[in-house]
Amino acid sequence: MRYSALTVLTQALRGHAGWRPAWRNPAPAPDYDVVIVGGGGHGLATAYYLAKHHNVGRIGLLEKSWLGNGSVGRNTTIIRSNYLLPGNLPFYELSMKLWEGLEQDINYNAMVSQRGVFNIYHSDPQRDAYARRGNAMRLHGIDAELVDRDALRQRIPYLDYDNARFPIQGALLQKRGGTVRHDAVAWGYARAADRLGVDIIQNCEVTGIRQERGKVIGVETTRGYIGAKKLGIAVAGASSLVAAMAGLRLPIESHVLQAFVSEALKPLIDTVITFGAGHFYISQSDKGGLVFGGDIDGYNSYAARGNLPTIEDVCEGGMALMPMIGRARLVRHWGGIMDMTMDGSPIIDRTPVENLFLNAGWCYGGFKATPASGFCFAHLIACETPHKVATFYRLDRFASGRLIDEKGVGAQPNLH
Amino acid sequence: MRIACPYCGPRGLEEFLYHGDASVRRPEDGGAVPDQAWTDYVYLRENANGPHRELWYHHAGCHAWLVVTRDLRSHDILGVTAARDEA
Ligand SMILES: Cc1cc2nc3c(=O)[nH]c(=O)nc-3n(C[C@H](O)[C@H](O)[C@H](O)COP(=O)(O)OP(=O)(O)OC[C@H]3O[C@@H](n4cnc5c(N)ncnc54)[C@H](O)[C@@H]3O)c2cc1C
Ligand SMILES: [Zn+2]
Numbered sequence: 001m002r003y004s005a006l007t008v009l010t011q012a013l014r015g016h017a018g019w020r021p022a023w024r025n026p027a028p029a030p031d032y033d034v035v036i037v038g039g040g041g042h043g044l045a046t047a048y049y050l051a052k053h054h055n056v057g058r059i060g061l062l063e064k065s066w067l068g069n070g071s072v073g074r075n076t077t078i079i080r081s082n083y084l085l086p087g088n089l090p091f092y093e094l095s096m097k098l099w100e101g102l103e104q105d106i107n108y109n110a111m112v113s114q115r116g117v118f119n120i121y122h123s124d125p126q127r128d129a130y131a132r133r134g135n136a137m138r139l140h141g142i143d144a145e146l147v148d149r150d151a152l153r154q155r156i157p158y159l160d161y162d163n164a165r166f167p168i169q170g171a172l173l174q175k176r177g178g179t180v181r182h183d184a185v186a187w188g189y190a191r192a193a194d195r196l197g198v199d200i201i202q203n204c205e206v207t208g209i210r211q212e213r214g215k216v217i218g219v220e221t222t223r224g225y226i227g228a229k230k231l232g233i234a235v236a237g238a239s240s241l242v243a244a245m246a247g248l249r250l251p252i253e254s255h256v257l258q259a260f261v262s263e264a265l266k267p268l269i270d271t272v273i274t275f276g277a278g279h280f281y282i283s284q285s286d287k288g289g290l291v292f293g294g295d296i297d298g299y300n301s302y303a304a305r306g307n308l309p310t311i312e313d314v315c316e317g318g319m320a321l322m323p324m325i326g327r328a329r330l331v332r333h334w335g336g337i338m339d340m341t342m343d344g345s346p347i348i349d350r351t352p353v354e355n356l357f358l359n360a361g362w363c364y365g366g367f368k369a370t371p372a373s374g375f376c377f378a379h380l381i382a383c384e385t386p387h388k389v390a391t392f393y394r395l396d397r398f399a400s401g402r403l404i405d406e407k408g409v410g411a412q413p414n415l416h
Numbered sequence: 417m418r419i420a421c422p423y424c425g426p427r428g429l430e431e432f433l434y435h436g437d438a439s440v441r442r443p444e445d446g447g448a449v450p451d452q453a454w455t456d457y458v459y460l461r462e463n464a465n466g467p468h469r470e471l472w473y474h475h476a477g478c479h480a481w482l483v484v485t486r487d488l489r490s491h492d493i494l495g496v497t498a499a500r501d502e503a
Binding site: 240241244249250251252253254298299300301302303305307308309312342398399411412413414 | 417428429430434436437451452455456458459460461462463464465468470486488489490491
């Protein structure tokens with residue numbers, strides 16, 4: 001069924017009795033030409049773009065739980081392409097362009113909202129750093145504006161401009177940045193991939209990778225053995241665990257990141273705002289909740305829940321930036337597992353094992369990357385060469401020293 | 417999570433800094449070892465799902481380096497020793 005204003009109207013008249021499941025629930029086939037492991041945003045987008053743009057035969061996607069249980073359904077939904085380094089800029093800008101056409105492409109309302117992202121700066125050197133970043137973006141054809149204090153005050157009057165420690169001087173604005181309804185991204189890609197014939201198999205955990213003479217030939221799963229001519233891993237926080245099934249050791253640590261939602265308030269924050277003197281970012285969902293977050297907790301974890309010192313730190317950041325939120329009640333918070341790499345940038349590459357492809361290392365910023373990640377990973381799996389905007393995301397860059405370290409902090413995952 | 421520092425007793429997490437996997441070993445000889453050994457040491461981690469031996473620094477306490485064994489699935493702390501006793 002194609003979704004449109006007309007289907008909504010006719011369904012309304014028929015008491016909404018005619019809606020059908022958005023995707024099938026097939027039994028796994030004995031084998032596929034391509035198997036994707038992981039039904040998060042990246043795995044689903046990969047399956048969709050493979051089916052849409054490449055002639056690779058039958059595609060199966062295996063998810064150990066239900067679609068959207070992972071970080072795709074846990075993130076703070078911010079999208080942007082305001083990076084600094086040449087290895088990152090074209091990739092994240094491709095992602096932004098794909099977001100801009102996504103809903104028409106997959107016929108699904110993902111609530112893509114380009115409400116702008118303001119990165120606040122608080123000092124002269126920070127202004128210079130943000131100006132440099134803005135210039136790098138503009139050299140790559142990406143929109144960026146430096147907004148001074150007066151203009152910012154008119155646009156966002158409720159910030160603590162005269163904070164004694166962190167006075168606000170201005171912001172770097174990317175107008176095309178914003179938010180996207182995260183669950184809808186998983187559901188929309190799943191439905192679109194399913195309509196192109198991809199078998200999406202939930203409750204199917206990959207427990208082993210079977211090889212023959214250095215080549216992958218299939219996977220052991222909780223629903224039996226499934227043959228695969230090519231295997232793509234896109235399991236985000238579980239990357240090291242699944243890669244280890246093929247004998248690989250990755251430059252990754254899994255960490256926990258928390259997110260927070262306040263009680264629903266009247267429309268208040270109509271954009272995305274990030275604090276420059278600590279780590280805090282905030283937007284408001286259409287249901288009214290303030291959605292915010294900060295740093296990862298900073299220690300390895302597979303527990304998907306965090307600790308109180310980080311909560312305190314996030315709330316302090318919020319209070320320093322916009323004291324007005326101090327009386328809003330926090331109603332929900334949760335954690336998700338991040339695949340933090342040693343340089344803070346992702347990996348989309350072949351592996352030393354033949355027919356095994358890896359998409360990993362998204363750190364805490366992989367939601368915005370979802371469309372381009374799927375697009376480029378599909379290209380890599382089908383053509384066996386990297387897509388031109390993803391050539392820097394090599395697995396061997398750690399050995400060769402070609403790191404992509406946006407923050408310049410070195411091989412310390414909890415500092416990225 | 418609270419860490420029982422062998423010198424200071426159980427203290428809140430905010431007093432500690434994390435420094436990752438305690439099982440990696442710096443290659444002995446700077447120039448002579450193959451690059452792969454350095455790549456392994458600097459970048460590659462096992463990152464397994466279960467008990468993990470890791471380094472913590474008691475920066476807001478006694479400044480000791482600790483080796484903490486912690487279950488990554490539950491955050492349960494299974495043991496704490498001073499790193500100097502492990503070396
Ligand atoms: C609190 C929080 C806030 C965030 N905020 C932002 C943000 O504002 N902007 C942004 O860009 N990014 C953000 N991120 C990061 C972003 O959400 C992730 O980088 C991204 O979602 C990871 O890719 P994914 O969607 O494919 O992962 P996931 O949704 O985690 O998908 C991986 C899937 O693999 C499955 N899997 C694992 N092991 C196996 C197995 N053995 N067999 C089969 N399936 C398996 C899992 O069940 C899971 O469904 C945030 C993350 C968190 C947790
Ligand atoms: Zn101590």
